[in-house]
Amino acid sequence: MTGKGLVDRITPMVADRRPLAVRVADQLRQAITEGTLRRGEQLPSEEQLSALYQVGRTTVREALKELESEGAVQVRRGRGRFVSTAPPLHQPITRLESVTEMLAGQGHAVANRVLSVRARPPSAEERDQLGLAGDASVVELERLRLAQDVPLIYSVDVLPAGILPDGTHAWHQSLFLQLEKAGLRPATSVTIFRASHLPESAQKASGLDPFLPWLLMVQLHLTADGTPVLCSHDYYRGDLFSFEVLRRSEATGRTA
Numbered sequence: 001m002t003g004k005g006l007v008d009r010i011t012p013m014v015a016d017r018r019p020l021a022v023r024v025a026d027q028l029r030q031a032i033t034e035g036t037l038r039r040g041e042q043l044p045s046e047e048q049l050s051a052l053y054q055v056g057r058t059t060v061r062e063a064l065k066e067l068e069s070e071g072a073v074q075v076r077r078g079r080g081r082f083v084s085t086a087p088p089l090h091q092p093i094t095r096l097e098s099v100t101e102m103l104a105g106q107g108h109a110v111a112n113r114v115l116s117v118r119a120r121p122p123s124a125e126e127r128d129q130l131g132l133a134g135d136a137s138v139v140e141l142e143r144l145r146l147a148q149d150v151p152l153i154y155s156v157d158v159l160p161a162g163i164l165p166d167g168t169h170a171w172h173q174s175l176f177l178q179l180e181k182a183g184l185r186p187a188t189s190v191t192i193f194r195a196s197h198l199p200e201s202a203q204k205a206s207g208l209d210p211f212l213p214w215l216l217m218v219q220l221h222l223t224a225d226g227t228p229v230l231c232s233h234d235y236y237r238g239d240l241f242s243f244e245v246l247r248r249s250e251a252t253g254r255t256a
Helices: 020-034 046-053 057-070 099-105 124-130 175-181 200-206
Strands: 073-076 080-083 110-120 138-147 150-160 188-196 214-222 228-237
Touching (some): 020 046, 020 057, 046 057, 057 073, 099 138, 099 150, 099 175, 124 150
Antiparallel strands (some): 073 080, 110 138, 138 150, 150 228, 214 228
16 A cells, blocks of 8 residues: 555644644544544555655654554554554543643644632642652642533643743643643653542532533653653543543463
8 A cells, every 4th residue: 555545634734733743643543533544454654654744754653653552553563554453442541642632633622711720839649749849839720621612621730830931831721732842741641540520619610510420530741751740630521521442462372
């Protein structure tokens, strides 16, 4: 396959501030979702994709590894990479992205409503997770994430005070983007999922039914060199969001 079928659906990436590998992975993921790349079909080579998207082969390789980790792409030794025959994951939990990026990727025009911003001493857990000194403080940011004025996600983010340069704080914008500008974009996260009620203060601010189900995602975000930069509690509406993971059995070499 030469990738000719992908040419007509390549979209401009100039205004997109995310890493190139993430953008290329998105383009390929969309091509798979829309059927431009069909299940079981062989992907173009790294060299062909590099020329197609006008990026380096290292970028292409990183994008393909992301798709492989999601199960969207399979490697067949000696033959190349193929689109998985398994159903695509609608929101794979193996992919790290900001809430703003995730909602935008699903076609939502995102609005972030800032509910509060305050400096405070860290809790013992936050001090340990963020590796803070005894006299350090943190900034707590509380927001509602909306699409067409409908609240979808309630977020509480905690980051070390002073981690962002003075005068650059735009709390209604993506924290990932602001951390990236400071050279501190999260590359990995330690994540816990659990069912939860929405805090009472957030219920009042959102005006939503207090009996709605919510899925809480608790994350500690780290940079590529392992520096912890952000603790986040994101409450997703359980009636609108679901997350999927591809599970694989360990190869044992034994037959039934």
